[in-house]
Amino acid sequence: MAAEHPLVLPGDTIDPSLIPTHKKQPLRLGPGLRHNPPSTILPTVAGQLVTDLRKNSMWVEYNGGRYIPSQGDLVIGQVARSATDLYFVNITPYTANASLPHLSFEGATKKTRPQLLPGALVYARVTLANRHMDPELECVSATTGRAEGLGPLTGGMAFDVSLGLARRLLMARSREEGGIEVLEQLGAEGLAFETAVGRNGRVWVSSDSLKTVVLVGRALTETDEKGLGVEQQRKLVKKLIREMR
DSSP, rough: OSSOEEEOOOOOOOOOOGOOSSSSSEEETTEEEEEETTTTTEESSSSSEETTTTTEEEEEOOOSSSOOOOOOEEEEEEEEEEOSEEEEEESSSOOOEEEEEEOOOOOOOOSSSSOOOOTTTTEEEEEEEETTEEEEESSTTTTTTTTOEEEOSSSSEEEEEEEEEEEEEEHHHHHHHHHHHHHHHHTTOOOOOEEEEEEEEEEEOSSSSSHHHHHHHHHHHHHHHHHHHHHHHHHHHHHHHHHHH
């Protein structure tokens, strides 16, 4: 990651020296940025400009506001209804329904595709996102044909978090970049659970124990709402564990 994250505002001209370049990888624009042909990149939201030189990517980090779908994002959506060959899935309360083809699941055929009812949750990847069309989703890798963790989310509960916390939870180096250790601390206390994090500000938590699901959700939301640091997260986890027992 770049050491400095300059503040940008919608419509600002980004200094070319801040745009990562890679000889082999194409430049990838994440949330908060728009390509204005032929070569202009404009912020669409106010926040910090973040770059990843290794992945040749850049995005604007912002905590509030509405989620804007971006290609490649992992999201947690809720099925609204089914049509002839696709599902309509809500990924935010503000955007039009995203489309998810019935066959966009691992091993799916017309006879074996998942039968998802309205209200069902799915973990999906955004494959198409622009201002003029509704987003499109997939629950299978286009290169491997495997789910790779995507697909229907059965059981558990979904919790709403800020976009900033969702982004940090999705980062492999969340400890260094965002100081988010709450899930690791809960696991270290012996709690057994699994999670799925959506870039659209939703976290799904599942466990054999309903108490564990509620506790993990509470730990996440309190960490988010109160902006807890690492040491405060550790204290919160110990407090919640004591209350649970």
